[in-house]
Amino acid sequence: MKKSQRMQVLVDLSQRKEEEVAKALAKDQARLQHDQQKLQELIDYAAQYDEQRNLLGLSPYLTTNYQHFVTRLQQAIKQQEQQVKRSEQQVNMALKRWQDARAKTKGMDWLKEKSIHEEVAFADKQEQKQIDEFSNRAFFQRMRS
Template identity: 50%
Template sequence: MKRSQRIQKLVELSQKKEDTVARLLARQKAKVEQEKQKLEQLQEYASQYESERNLLGMSPYLVTNYQHFVTRLEQAVQQQKGAISQSEHQADQAQQQWLAARTKTKSMDIVRDKHAQQEQKLEDKLEQRQTDEFAMLRFMKSGY
């Protein structure tokens, strides 16, 4: 088996690894988007709740309950922002892994191509030598 063919097997393995990491990156990016949508929903809910509270007159008891609810809602918003931050960090790490895998695959492609070119040059030289020898034999047999 030629060296370029052996390297091709490594390139294929590297490509599989790159594809796996690319799928992970896509999942991480989708997760970031989902987390951002959840935050938007929480913020929209908080805004709607605030609008409704201003329209209704509330008893002191309801004001206290409202304040507890608002506090929990603010905590949920902060937690969601933390979840977004964590998801973005994980997506950044996946991006770095993908870039590393992509660089490795490209490097291996270059090495494989280099070996394939060298092999082709050797084959071309051998073919030329055989052609020259054959022509020389024909010339010798023909008697000059």
């Protein structure tokens, strides 16, 4: 098996690994987008709820309930902000893994191409050597005749 063929096996394996890492990156990006959307929904809901309270005016009892609810809503927003940060970190790590995998694939492919060029150059030299030998034999045979 030629070196370029062995290198192709490594390139194929590297490409499969890169594809797996790319899928994981896409999954992490989708999770981040979902988490960001959920955070925005919570923020929008809190703003709408606050706006409604201002329009309606609340009794002291309802104001207390409102404060408890707003406190829980703010906690949910903070938790979701933390989740978004974790998701962003996951995406950044996944992106780094993909970049590393992509660089490895490119490197393997470059080595394979280099091997192909070396094999072609070697084959060309061998062919030229055979042509030279054939020419020399033909020349010596003509000289003998």
